[in-house]
Amino acid sequence: MIRISSRVARVAASCCAILLAFAAAAPAHAYWAWGRTWTSPSTVRYVYGWAASFTSAEELIVNRAAAAYNLTAGSTLRVGGATFTSSVSALDNAAFQIAKTTPTGDFPESAPGVTWRGQYDPRINFSNRAIVFLNPDWIWATYFDPFNMVADFETVTLHEFGHAHGLGHPFNDCAAGYGCPMTPGESASVMNPNYSIKRSLTSDDRAGLAVIY
Numbered sequence: 001m002i003r004i005s006s007r008v009a010r011v012a013a014s015c016c017a018i019l020l021a022f023a024a025a026a027p028a029h030a031y032w033a034w035g036r037t038w039t040s041p042s043t044v045r046y047v048y049g050w051a052a053s054f055t056s057a058e059e060l061i062v063n064r065a066a067a068a069y070n071l072t073a074g075s076t077l078r079v080g081g082a083t084f085t086s087s088v089s090a091l092d093n094a095a096f097q098i099a100k101t102t103p104t105g106d107f108p109e110s111a112p113g114v115t116w117r118g119q120y121d122p123r124i125n126f127s128n129r130a131i132v133f134l135n136p137d138w139i140w141a142t143y144f145d146p147f148n149m150v151a152d153f154e155t156v157t158l159h160e161f162g163h164a165h166g167l168g169h170p171f172n173d174c175a176a177g178y179g180c181p182m183t184p185g186e187s188a189s190v191m192n193p194n195y196s197i198k199r200s201l202t203s204d205d206r207a208g209l210a211v212i213y
Contacts, residue, residue, distance in 0.1 A: 031189065031208035032168040037117050037130050041077040041213040047132075047161070048094035051084040053101075058140070058153060059084055062098060065158040068201055069165055074210030077165060096164065098132040098157070112138045112151040115163035130164035132157070144195040154199045158190050162205060166212045167191050170204070 038045060047066045054062065063081040070079040082098070085091055103114060114133045134140070140153040170186035185204040186192055 031186075031191065031204050031211075032170050033208045033212050034117075034166050034168045036212045037127055037164060037166050038077065038213075039127055041075075044078045044080045045096050046080045046094075047082045047096045047098050047164075048091055049082060049084045049098045050091060050100075051086045053099065054084060061154045062157055065154060065161055068158060069161060069209065072201065072206040072209045075206070075213045077209060077213040079165075095129050097130070098134070098160075100134045100136050102136060103131070103133045110146075111135060112149075113156045113160040115160045117164065117166070132160040132164055134160075144197070146195050151195075152197055152199075155190075155197055158199060158201075159193060162191050162201075162208075165209065167205065167208045169193065 047062065049059075049062060059082065066079055066082050068079075069077060071077065083094075091097065103116060112135050114135070116131045116133070118127060118129055134153075134156065135149075137149060139148070139150045141150050142152055142154075144150065144152050144155075168191065170182060170189055170192050182192065185202065187194070188198075188202050189204040190198045190201055191205055191208070
């Protein structure tokens with residue numbers, strides 16, 4: 001990872017994302033923003049998933065998590081719900097996707113989710129595409145038990161959608177990584193992956209979106 005100050009990065013690869021360049025003034029909150037994925041944020045983004053991969057209950061959760069990012073305070077980002085399809089071409093052509101599958105390359109066993117922005121090779125195209133991968137080796141539930149690879153489906157989905165739209169982990173500009181001290185706002189953030197239930201965006205998350213979009 002290459003770090004620069006003020007909670008922004010030039011190119012970053014974490015357990016949950018591969019992201020693009022973004023620069024901004026130091027924020028009032030402690031979020032860390034990689035920058036916009038969508039060059040036309042006012043165009044509604046719908047996430048597409050493979051119908052056979054998700055239960056009806058999970059489809060409702062994906063819809064709710066996607067819509068949580070719609071027109072947050074100070075943001076022009078428009079996000080709709082989810083479309084689940086059995087059409088390979090429809091899924092392949094979708095710019096915003098969610099899948100219960102392993103991406104090409106390494107998927108850390110410890111990561112319940114990974115998000116790619118841009119094309120598969122981030123050096124080719126950084127924008128207007130996002131794919132959320134949910135680790136098929138994990139058990140999806142309504143609680144966390146990381147030692148047994150069990151994760152809360154809604155928390156992870158909401159977190160990964162944040163990466164899809166350009167938010168990073170609040171500690172990503174700190175050399176100590178997960179060991180960095182955090183403010184209460186950082187700790188409570190959906191974007192802080194600490195295996196606790198977080199099913200709604202915080203003021204910290206919303207402030208990041210407002211700066212990006």
